Amino acid sequence: MKFYNWMVRKHLRTKAPVGELARAMQLDRQFPKDGDRASIRKYLEDTGAGSKCLDAFEKAWRKYERETGGTETGVRGKEKGRHLPKVRVTGI
Numbered sequence: 001m002k003f004y005n006w007m008v009r010k011h012l013r014t015k016a017p018v019g020e021l022a023r024a025m026q027l028d029r030q031f032p033k034d035g036d037r038a039s040i041r042k043y044l045e046d047t048g049a050g051s052k053c054l055d056a057f058e059k060a061w062r063k064y065e066r067e068t069g070g071t072e073t074g075v076r077g078k079e080k081g082r083h084l085p086k087v088r089v090t091g092i
Helices: 003-013 017-027 039-046 049-068
Strands: none
Touching: 003 017, 003 049, 017 049, 039 049
16 A cells, blocks of 8 residues: 555544644645655655655555565565465375
């Protein structure tokens, strides 16, 4: 799941600064919806985001990574170097 989608789904109604960020992201037609952390951070800085907004973004990004593994699909596993355990089949 993309960060943009995660923010809008999870924080749109939140009253904390992360909710303000989610609402601003939704209203901004130029927001990089497919952006990675660096490109979104740069966009926020280039558009004059204040320190509270940048702090909210960084906290939200860390939570996003914890919850989704930082992957677009939200699936954890091979992307992070973790593999399913090998199954030993015997008695066939």
